Amino acid sequence: MKNVLIALAAAILAFSWAAPSPALAQEAEAPSAAEHADEHAAAGAAGHGDAHGGHGAHDPGHGNAQPGLEHMAEFRTDLALYTFVVFLLLLAVLSAGAWPKISKALVEREKRIEADLAAAEAKHEDAKRLLAQHEAKLAGAAAEVKAILEEARRDAEHTGQQIVAEAREAAQKERERAVREIEFAADHAMKNLAETSANLAVELAGKVIRESINPAKQQELVRTALARLNASNN
Incomplete structure (x- = not known):
């Protein structure tokens, strides 16, 4: 942020050096105004001659303004010095008064952003951990249900076989008893x-x-x- 302020101040300084001052503009406009007055006086004495001739006399007047414009573009040491002093004062004011507050605000904002990012990352990790736990629980529940169903199937098969075996044994015993009774x-x-x-x-x-x-x-x-x-x- 400090570098941005310095660059902005440097741009203002460069613009001040390149732009013509109002005093120079007035100095350039003054000869042009006097020349226009002389031209109008000469035109009145000639009885308002040919309009094109008057415009021809007016054109050299505009041509005479060229040295003033060149003078306006000349480098002004005092203006540059004044602008540099203003730049230093502005930089000093910003550094002494505004810059600490701006720097503090930026640091606090950066810390707040870092804290928010850390909190978001922590929440993301917690969400991933909870998701992994839920997936593990679901997988365990599915495996447990499968084991229960398999055990129930085995128990049913064993129970069925046991019932059949008991029925066969009972029938065999009943037949043997009947045979014994018949024989007796x-x-x-x-x-x-x-x-x-x-x-x-x-x-x-x-x-x-x-x-x-x-x-x-x-x-x-x-x-x-x-x-x-x-x-x-x-």
Whole structure:
């Protein structure tokens, strides 16, 4: 900022050196005005001669103003010195009064901008960190859900297999029990049949021995024995 002020003051100084002063302009205009007055007086004495001739006399008057313009463009040491002094005074005033305030304001503004940038960067980093945490949580949740579903599937398969195995085992046990009961009933029936047959045979033999059996009596004894055997089986 200080360099900008110095450059601005230097530009003002250069412009002051190049621009003509009002005093020089007045000095240049004074001879031209006198010449115009002389021209008008001469034109009146000639009885207002030819207008073109008058303009011709007027033109040299304009030509006579050229030395004044050249004089205006000449370098003025006193003006340059005055402008330089003003420049130094302006620079001193700015350096002593305005520049510290401007510098302080610029420093504060720079610090504020740096603080804002640092805060924005910190917020950006926090946002990135939070985003990474959320993404990690989402990934973990997805993996956990997948693991739960996989475990549930395995449990369902295991439970189904276990149910099928238990059903098969129960059916096998029931079949074996039924077979055992059937075998036991058959054995019991055969045992009863054997006992009954033996008893009937013994009884029949005793009767045969005790009595003389005719064919009719023998048929009656056989029918009686068969009836008792059927009754014992039922």
